[in-house]
Amino acid sequence: MVDNKLLNLHFTQLSSAWRYSKENIYSDAKKNEYHSNLKILHSKLSVEDFSLLDEPELLKRKVICDFFFKSLEFLNSSTLNHIPFEIVKCLELALCDWIDNEEDFLIVTSLVNDIHNFSFDPSLAFNEEIYNLINSVYGIEFKSRLIQINLPAHLDRDYLANVVLYHELGHFVDYKLNISKAIYEDLLSRLSLNQIPEANLNELVEYFPYIKDPLLLDYYRNGTTVHVLMSHLAEYFCDLFASQYIHSCSNHYLNYLTQSNTNYSQTHPSTTNRIRMVDTFLKKEKSFPLALFEHAVLKCTSDIKELKVRYETFDSDNFERLIPVDIENNDQLHYLFTYGWNIWLNSWVGFKDKNDMGFDLNRTQVYHLVNNLIEKSIGNHILVSNWEKFSE
Amino acid sequence: MFYSHTLESSKIGLFHLFLKSLIKGDDSYREDVNNVIKETSSLLNGDKDFYTIDRDRYPIIVYLKKSDPDYFKHIDINSLNNKDYQYIIEIFERQSNVNLI
Numbered sequence: 001m002v003d004n005k006l007l008n009l010h011f012t013q014l015s016s017a018w019r020y021s022k023e024n025i026y027s028d029a030k031k032n033e034y035h036s037n038l039k040i041l042h043s044k045l046s047v048e049d050f051s052l053l054d055e056p057e058l059l060k061r062k063v064i065c066d067f068f069f070k071s072l073e074f075l076n077s078s079t080l081n082h083i084p085f086e087i088v089k090c091l092e093l094a095l096c097d098w099i100d101n102e103e104d105f106l107i108v109t110s111l112v113n114d115i116h117n118f119s120f121d122p123s124l125a126f127n128e129e130i131y132n133l134i135n136s137v138y139g140i141e142f143k144s145r146l147i148q149i150n151l152p153a154h155l156d157r158d159y160l161a162n163v164v165l166y167h168e169l170g171h172f173v174d175y176k177l178n179i180s181k182a183i184y185e186d187l188l189s190r191l192s193l194n195q196i197p198e199a200n201l202n203e204l205v206e207y208f209p210y211i212k213d214p215l216l217l218d219y220y221r222n223g224t225t226v227h228v229l230m231s232h233l234a235e236y237f238c239d240l241f242a243s244q245y246i247h248s249c250s251n252h253y254l255n256y257l258t259q260s261n262t263n264y265s266q267t268h269p270s271t272t273n274r275i276r277m278v279d280t281f282l283k284k285e286k287s288f289p290l291a292l293f294e295h296a297v298l299k300c301t302s303d304i305k306e307l308k309v310r311y312e313t314f315d316s317d318n319f320e321r322l323i324p325v326d327i328e329n330n331d332q333l334h335y336l337f338t339y340g341w342n343i344w345l346n347s348w349v350g351f352k353d354k355n356d357m358g359f360d361l362n363r364t365q366v367y368h369l370v371n372n373l374i375e376k377s378i379g380n381h382i383l384v385s386n387w388e389k390f391s392e
Numbered sequence: 393m394f395y396s397h398t399l400e401s402s403k404i405g406l407f408h409l410f411l412k413s414l415i416k417g418d419d420s421y422r423e424d425v426n427n428v429i430k431e432t433s434s435l436l437n438g439d440k441d442f443y444t445i446d447r448d449r450y451p452i453i454v455y456l457k458k459s460d461p462d463y464f465k466h467i468d469i470n471s472l473n474n475k476d477y478q479y480i481i482e483i484f485e486r487q488s489n490v491n492l493i
Binding site for chain 1: 399402403406407409410412413416418420421424442443447448449450454458459
């Protein structure tokens with residue numbers, strides 16, 4: 001039941017938020033177009049008298065107000081001055097490997113005041129019903145869908161920590177291609193029919209310790225979603241997805257944050273298992289759980305896409321010589337993060353030796369150097385690529 | 393993080409709202425609603441599987457399939473009408489675990 005007075009409150013809150021956002025300036029035409037649609041939407045809502053609407057129509061307005069707020073949450077952090085442009089550019093390139101109509105999607109970021117909050121919010125990328133609703137009620141067509149990624153505001157230019165964003169992009173790809181959900185249904189269906197050989201089942205137990213629990217199949221047969229399994233499949237997929245681009249870099253960070261956690265939670269597998277899954281993939285070893293993901297990626301993309309290493313290594317001492325790396329192609333661009341991590345994790349004596357410094361750099365100096373040089377290397381590559389594209 | 397549950401609820405809630413609007417005579421949701429019903433029927437009849445059904449409507453399709461498989465297996469997808477839409481609304485309203493927005 002939607003109360004008319006409460007909806008008026010909701011809309012007034014929205015108008016108040018819009019007052020601060022309506023002059024936003026973005027770096028690209030697609031965000032500007034999205035913003036213009038919000039402006040029209042706001043003007044349409046403004047002239048309506050909610051007291052004249054019946055219950056379903058009130059409910060539609062509530063949903064639209066929620067959509068509007070959610071859009072602002074991300075657009076406000078994606079303006080020309082706020083968006084972490086370089087990392088978003090790298091994610092856009094990875095997106096092109098997986099989505100044919102990538103021009104329909106916009107990667108937007110919300111910079112949140114939570115040091116651990118790296119997450120993907122699917123609410124605006126995969127809710128076609130909302131866009132149909134807005135089009136039906138007001139005749140406004142949103143051409144782009146927002147890929148909403150949350151990242152800690154304090155780390156928006158930390159390119160070591162931001163390797164985690166490849167994992168978050170994996171959630172988008174997972175939703176879009178329906179990979180983990182398809183595995184979930186397939187796996188539980190085969191389990192319920194006793195179609196999985198014992199040896200494979202034993203491998204599964206290592207990654208999904210609850211898989212032999214009779215309750216799991218009871219839930220499945222009763223039509224109840226086994227969220228723990230569905231979540232764990234999604235997380236494993238995203239780890240694999242990210243490792244295609246950043247090797248095992250996110251493992252360093254994950255291992256530290258979770259203190260090598262050996263227990264799983266309702267939403268995430270144990271850290272040890274997550275790392276093991278990625279290592280199995282990167283070492284090109286065989287395992288039944290890994291094969292589930294490889295098979296599903298092929299099936300969900302009609303045999304067009306596969307899980308494979310998508311970065312290209314390069315050898316360089318440029319960072320130690322305090323200059324950016326000349327990136328030759330997009331695959332090398334993704335490797336830049338691994339290159340940065342390798343410098344951070346290894347000895348820093350190269351900085352001193354290669355620049356005839358009479359002193360050692362401290363951790364703060366190395367931190368800023370590595371991050372600035374990664375950012376400059378990405379920026380230079382984008383500039384050169386655009387230059388070549390426009391001069392063709 | 394995994395937000396699937398929230399998204400599923402939102403999609404199912406909006407689909408329910410579309411059915412209600414359709415019954416009231418708002419035809420703009422007919423195509424969307426019918427496509428979901430057809431996909432559910434295809435999944436149950438083996439014409440499609442979990443890898444090939446409409447991905448954007450996946451949570452709704454799977455929900456309907458599990459809620460009343462017999463009904464969707466035998467539904468005449470070529471002559472969907474208000475009686476069918478009303479029946480599906482009742483499926484949603486019978487389920488206490490569904491948050492209709």
